Amino acid sequence: MEGDCHYLLGNINARRRVEFVRNLLLEIGLEASRVQMFNLSSAMGGQFAEYAAKLTEEIRQLGPNPLRKDPLYTTETSTGE
Amino acid sequence: MIIAEQKPLDEIMGLLGSDERVLVVGCGTCVTVCFAGGAREAAIVAASVRMTSKLNSVPREVTDVTVQRQCEWEYLDEIKEQISDADIILSLGCGIGVQAIAERFPDKWVVPGLNTTFLGMPTEQGVWIERCAACGDCVLGITGGICPIARCSKSLLNGPCGGSEDGHCEINPDIDCAWQLIYDRLSRLGRLDALLELQPPKNWSTSRDGGPRKITRDDLRLAAEEE
Amino acid sequence: MSNATSSNGYLVGSNLEKVLKAGHFAVTGELGPPQSADGQEIRHKAAILKGNCDAVNITDNQTAIVRMSSIGAGTIVVQEGLEPIIQMTCRDRNRLAIQSDLLGAYALGMRNLLCLTGDHQSFGNHPTAKNVFDIDSLQLVKLVSDMRDSAVFASGEAFKGPEARFFVGAAAAPFADPTEFRPYRLAKKIAAGANFIQTQLVYDIPAFAVYMEKVRSMGLHEQAYILAGVGPLKSPGMARYMKNQVPGILVPDKVIDRMNRASAPWADIPKEELTTEDKKARSQAWKDEGIRICIDLINELKEIKGVAGVHIMAIEWEEAVQPIVEGAGLLPRPVVAT
Numbered sequence: 001m002e003g004d005c006h007y008l009l010g011n012i013n014a015r016r017r018v019e020f021v022r023n024l025l026l027e028i029g030l031e032a033s034r035v036q037m038f039n040l041s042s043a044m045g046g047q048f049a050e051y052a053a054k055l056t057e058e059i060r061q062l063g064p065n066p067l068r069k070d071p072l073y074t075t076e077t078s079t080g081e
Numbered sequence: 082m083i084i085a086e087q088k089p090l091d092e093i094m095g096l097l098g099s100d101e102r103v104l105v106v107g108c109g110t111c112v113t114v115c116f117a118g119g120a121r122e123a124a125i126v127a128a129s130v131r132m133t134s135k136l137n138s139v140p141r142e143v144t145d146v147t148v149q150r151q152c153e154w155e156y157l158d159e160i161k162e163q164i165s166d167a168d169i170i171l172s173l174g175c176g177i178g179v180q181a182i183a184e185r186f187p188d189k190w191v192v193p194g195l196n197t198t199f200l201g202m203p204t205e206q207g208v209w210i211e212r213c214a215a216c217g218d219c220v221l222g223i224t225g226g227i228c229p230i231a232r233c234s235k236s237l238l239n240g241p242c243g244g245s246e247d248g249h250c251e252i253n254p255d256i257d258c259a260w261q262l263i264y265d266r267l268s269r270l271g272r273l274d275a276l277l278e279l280q281p282p283k284n285w286s287t288s289r290d291g292g293p294r295k296i297t298r299d300d301l302r303l304a305a306e307e308e
Numbered sequence: 309m310s311n312a313t314s315s316n317g318y319l320v321g322s323n324l325e326k327v328l329k330a331g332h333f334a335v336t337g338e339l340g341p342p343q344s345a346d347g348q349e350i351r352h353k354a355a356i357l358k359g360n361c362d363a364v365n366i367t368d369n370q371t372a373i374v375r376m377s378s379i380g381a382g383t384i385v386v387q388e389g390l391e392p393i394i395q396m397t398c399r400d401r402n403r404l405a406i407q408s409d410l411l412g413a414y415a416l417g418m419r420n421l422l423c424l425t426g427d428h429q430s431f432g433n434h435p436t437a438k439n440v441f442d443i444d445s446l447q448l449v450k451l452v453s454d455m456r457d458s459a460v461f462a463s464g465e466a467f468k469g470p471e472a473r474f475f476v477g478a479a480a481a482p483f484a485d486p487t488e489f490r491p492y493r494l495a496k497k498i499a500a501g502a503n504f505i506q507t508q509l510v511y512d513i514p515a516f517a518v519y520m521e522k523v524r525s526m527g528l529h530e531q532a533y534i535l536a537g538v539g540p541l542k543s544p545g546m547a548r549y550m551k552n553q554v555p556g557i558l559v560p561d562k563v564i565d566r567m568n569r570a571s572a573p574w575a576d577i578p579k580e581e582l583t584t585e586d587k588k589a590r591s592q593a594w595k596d597e598g599i600r601i602c603i604d605l606i607n608e609l610k611e612i613k614g615v616a617g618v619h620i621m622a623i624e625w626e627e628a629v630q631p632i633v634e635g636a637g638l639l640p641r642p643v644v645a646t
């Protein structure tokens with residue numbers, strides 16, 4: 001599937017960016033497996049469900065995001081963007 | 082432009098120590114273009130610091146702001162309230178930006194979030210290469226527009242040495258041999274004669290070797306600012 | 309040669325200069341100082357090389373590995389009655405340090421100098437060091453020539469006492485990229501003042517002959533003495549490494565084949581069944597063949613017009629020099645009276 005993309009090389013670029021995020025999570029101290037990328041086509045509904053179930057189960061094993069619902073943690077930033 | 086890259090988060094956390102209120106300051110010029118310290122990166126670093134502090138139960142309040150240029154007083158003055166509210170400044174500017182903040186805000190502790198690496202350019206998206214060593218006495222006029230000071234591993238003025246193979250430098254096959262490039266270019270332009278001339282020892286006093294450098298232009302100075 | 313000579317007709321009157329000027333086929337060797345303060349090792353190596361070479365190169369932190377200094381080791385070599393060729397690189401010293409070290413070297417009796425840019429520190433055992441490269445090898449050649457011929461320092465300031473006078477050498481890499489430029493770079497070194505040239509290792513005689521043809525057509529062999537670099541191979545692996553990994557060294561397949569054939573008696577024994585004695589014998593067979601190849605190369609180089617001698621690089625294998633020089637019919641070494 002990889003490389004076989006409607007947007008040509010888009011999925012390869014996406015994988016590199018997902019890798020960046022996974023490394024960033026590791027640096028921060030979170031599990032990289034909270035973000036995963038799967039390749040599949042829009043016609044593969046069954047496969048999609050399977051991947052979603054697999055990822056959900058893996059994340060359930062990891063437990064809830066330790067950063068949630070904490071007064072010190074907010075996602076707001078003051079960037080002018 | 083100035084090329085920089087982010088320090089590892091671990092190192093940044095070490096530099097921040099136990100200071101609670103952190104202001105991450107991005108810069109909208111060179112380091113934005115090389116994706117190291119612009120608004121986007123400042124937001125990512127701020128979020129990363131916030132998250133990792135929380136995971137380690139370090140009390141922390143992190144905000145971020147990006148100025149157009151950290152190396153000019155007028156842009157720094159725009160954020161002086163935010164700076165005064167912070168315990169520590171994490172600059173995502175180049176080394177010049179960090180120092181500009183230190184100089185403009187003498188009572189504020191500032192630490193670098195980037196390693197300033199070189200003067201260069203992107204040769205493709207995501208790839209940057211050094212091009213200039215700021216030696217203060219440009220030799221590009223005799224080397225066909227390719228700098229041996231910045232781009233030859235030994236800064237040879239009378240290259241090539243014997244260590245180039247298939248156009249690559251022996252110390253790193255990912256790096257082009259500057260003298261092979263010079264040779265090829267002079268050859269293409271029919272100017273190989275230039276290579277036969279012995280280049281004398283370089284005057285390094287215009288480079289960093291002469292001490293910190295300064296340029297003063299009276300035609301541009303304002304009488305009111307002179308001391 | 310064009311430079312200012314003293315009343316006896318020599319630039320400096322070193323043994324190497326005398327042997328070359330007299331038209332003898334010169335032999336230089338190489339003595340690598342130890343990675344320690346062991347002066348005895350220098351004396352030991354000097355004893356092995358003495359009588360087999362007209363002068364020996366003393367390397368200067370070769371491959372960027374810290375060793376006893378070239379001038380320090382050279383002083384011991386002088387005491388032992390062997391003539392050193394001091395190697396001086398631009399990697400570790402700026403023009404101040406280079407000049408002051410050379411004044412010391414001259415005062416200690418050293419008369420030959422090989423000017424090199426130096427291997428990059430990233431290859432050595434202090435890869436995080438700051439390099440210098442204030443000047444390059446060509447500028448160094450010019451600097452020491454001016455020191456001798458005009459009695460001036462690099463600054464142009466005149467000496468206030470005796471100047472340091474060296475017989476000035478430079479290196480040449482005939483097969484390095486871009487090869488078309490190599491004879492011109494040699495010309496540039498000679499124009500800067502090089503009196504003798506030592507080349508990178510030559511194993512490919514036809515390729516070297518082509519280079520020398522160009523060198524002769526430019527008249528360079530009449531302006532400097534060109535010593536071809538040779539070195540005995542220790543194993544087929546070493547030959548392959550040089551062919552594939554070292555820029556600027558050509559090793560023809562027939563040389564590698566010769567090394568392989570030397571180990572034919574052991575070729576059919578499976579690796580794990582080779583005894584220590586087998587390995588020892590095979591290693592000796594390789595070394596013997598390496599020495600024979602080196603002798604053959606020297607004999608072929610002697611026939612190339614413009615080759616004034618050979619520079620034998622038998623690093624950490626000084627014992628090989630005597631059989632090579634003898635095998636090539638170059639013993640005893642000439643003694644040239646003043």
